[in-house]
Amino acid sequence: MNLNPDVPLWPEAPFPLNHVNATLLYSWVVMGLLTGLSAYVTRDLSTGPRMSRLQNLLEVIVGGVRQQIEEITNRDAASFLPFIGTLFLFIATSNLLAVVPGFQPPTSSLSTTAALAACVFLAVPIYGIRSQGWRAYFAQYLQPTPLMLPFNIIGEFTRTLALAVRLYGNMLSGTVIGLVLLIVAPFFVPVIMHAFGMLTGLIQAYIFAVLAMVYIASGMQAHEETAGPQPRTAASAAAAGEGTVQTRSATDHPRQTPTDTERQE
Amino acid sequence: MQIDWFTFTAQIVNFLILVWLLKRFLYGPILAAMERRERSIEERLEAARRLRDEAERERAALEADRAKWDAQKAQLLQEARQEAARLRDRLVAEVRADVEQQRARWLESLRRERETLVRQLREVVAETALRTAESILRELADVSLQDRMLQKLLEHWRTRPEAERSRLQNLLRQRDRPVVVRTAFAVDPAQRDEWTRRLAEITGERTAVEFVTDPELVCGLELHANGYKLSWAVGDALQDVRERIAAALENVAADTGAPARETDTPDAEAGQTVRSDA
Numbered sequence: 083m084n085l086n087p088d089v090p091l092w093p094e095a096p097f098p099l100n101h102v103n104a105t106l107l108y109s110w111v112v113m114g115l116l117t118g119l120s121a122y123v124t125r126d127l128s129t130g131p132r133m134s135r136l137q138n139l140l141e142v143i144v145g146g147v148r149q150q151i152e153e154i155t156n157r158d159a160a161s162f163l164p165f166i167g168t169l170f171l172f173i174a175t176s177n178l179l180a181v182v183p184g185f186q187p188p189t190s191s192l193s194t195t196a197a198l199a200a201c202v203f204l205a206v207p208i209y210g211i212r213s214q215g216w217r218a219y220f221a222q223y224l225q226p227t228p229l230m231l232p233f234n235i236i237g238e239f240t241r242t243l244a245l246a247v248r249l250y251g252n253m254l255s256g257t258v259i260g261l262v263l264l265i266v267a268p269f270f271v272p273v274i275m276h277a278f279g280m281l282t283g284l285i286q287a288y289i290f291a292v293l294a295m296v297y298i299a300s301g302m303q304a305h306e307e308t309a310g311p312q313p314r315t316a317a318s319a320a321a322a323g324e325g326t327v328q329t330r331s332a333t334d335h336p337r338q339t340p341t342d343t344e345r346q347e
Numbered sequence: 348m349q350i351d352w353f354t355f356t357a358q359i360v361n362f363l364i365l366v367w368l369l370k371r372f373l374y375g376p377i378l379a380a381m382e383r384r385e386r387s388i389e390e391r392l393e394a395a396r397r398l399r400d401e402a403e404r405e406r407a408a409l410e411a412d413r414a415k416w417d418a419q420k421a422q423l424l425q426e427a428r429q430e431a432a433r434l435r436d437r438l439v440a441e442v443r444a445d446v447e448q449q450r451a452r453w454l455e456s457l458r459r460e461r462e463t464l465v466r467q468l469r470e471v472v473a474e475t476a477l478r479t480a481e482s483i484l485r486e487l488a489d490v491s492l493q494d495r496m497l498q499k500l501l502e503h504w505r506t507r508p509e510a511e512r513s514r515l516q517n518l519l520r521q522r523d524r525p526v527v528v529r530t531a532f533a534v535d536p537a538q539r540d541e542w543t544r545r546l547a548e549i550t551g552e553r554t555a556v557e558f559v560t561d562p563e564l565v566c567g568l569e570l571h572a573n574g575y576k577l578s579w580a581v582g583d584a585l586q587d588v589r590e591r592i593a594a595a596l597e598n599v600a601a602d603t604g605a606p607a608r609e610t611d612t613p614d615a616e617a618g619q620t621v622r623s624d625a
Contacts, residue, residue: 105358193352197356
């Protein structure tokens with residue numbers, strides 16, 4: 083069994099088919115599934131109290147994502163929803179489909195996770211600059227002192243790397259452990275491992291989306307007095323075992339609420 | 348653990364395409380649908396709130412109306428009761444008055460009837476008694492009885508009060524007109540002196556006495572002088588008897604339910620009357 087899904091499927095084929103590998107193929111499958119299902123359900127949407135089950139499912143998912151985003155950012159979710167929601171849906175669908183025999187999740191390829199992390203890496207300054215302008219955005223790299231500039235830049239890259247590797251490692255480990263267990267105990271135990279795989283897959287998708295949101299939000303909120311990150315952000319990050327994020331959120335953006343000010347006085 | 352840069356790039360493109368596709372096919376329509384639904388729910392809630400408020404207002408108005416009607420009804424009922432009570436009282440009073448009037452009329456007619464009856468009875472009885480007594484007395488009466496009558500008249504004269512006696516004596520003695528003595532039977536000339544002498548007690552010495560016979564007296568004696576009359580007559584006594592019988596019958600009638608009437612019973616001692624003819 084090939085653990086690397088990036089190996090081209092048809093090396094002899096002409097360009098670009100000779101570069102097509104399992105990662106791309108199954109990515110397209112996932113994309114096709116998501117788009118097809120969405121188009122199928124949304125072609126006939128009900129606005130009344132009665133609706134189809136699939137519409138209800140999609141509404142629950144979209145509504146849940148939107149609510150999470152609003153709780154984290156404290157602002158309207160409309161501009162983040164397509165990006166964060168698609169991250170979550172793509173990763174979650176890929177991870178869940180891992181239970182299908184023969185399906186190789188695109189997220190178990192470092193190329194995919196790196197691509198997604200790169201998207202987040204780019205999205206942070208894009209959202210930040212759009213929100214507060216060039217100067218304000220880049221000024222935050224000089225906070226709290228200009229001496230911190232290199233560390234802030236390193237932080238940007240390392241967290242992106244961590245984002246990519248975390249997802250890749252989790253998904254690959256699932257595949258690897260599955261393989262090992264197949265050798266040790268070929269019956270029943272892999273089924274349980276698949277169940278665990280679904281759970282961790284969903285959790286990883288959630289973590290990836292939430293972290294992306296936190297990064298984007300922190301990039302937008304650097305100089306905003308009123309809208310600090312919610313305590314829930316730190317809690318979510320802590321639940322995800324991301325100590326560095328929690329520290330960063332707490333140190334970079336101390337909340338100066340009127341209550342705190344009064345207490346200090 | 349290596350990155351295939353072609354795959355890396357392709358995945359970035361794929362991801363961006365997926366973002367666009369899902370935005371086009373999922374988020375946009377779903378969010379729009381959700382928003383429309385929320386708006387419609389909001390509208391329905393608003394409409395329901397409006398309806399409820401309206402119903403509440405309506406209910407309050409109806410409640411007030413009903414209270415007003417209840418009060419009105421109670422008042423009308425009360426008035427009707429009072430009116431009925433008044434009407435009943437009036438009718439009862441009218442009926443009572445009517446009955447009373449009828450009863451009075453009836454009693455009046457009864458009384459009149461009885462009075463008529465009593466009068467007739469009285470007349471019949473009195474007449475009968477009078478005739479019987481008269482016929483008996485006519486048979487018994489004679490001169491010697493007249494003598495006794497004179498004696499009786501004198502006795503009564505003496506029993507009269509002194510003042511009256513002297514007043515009468517003055518009246519009789521002052522005039523020179525004769526005193527007329529009327530009797531049912533003629534007085535003997537021989538007896539006339541004797542009578543004149545005995546009457547002198549009343550008339551005095553000077554007065555002339557004239558004797559007249561009047562059978563109508565049945566049996567009695569009358570002294571006429573100066574328009575005054577002093578008499579002792581059975582006719583008077585019989586008249587007395589008649590009145591007594593009438594009174595007794597009256598009493599009987601009264602006892603049977605007629606309104607009691609004061610009846611003056613004449614003196615049982617009949618026969619002695621003083622009348623003024625003037």
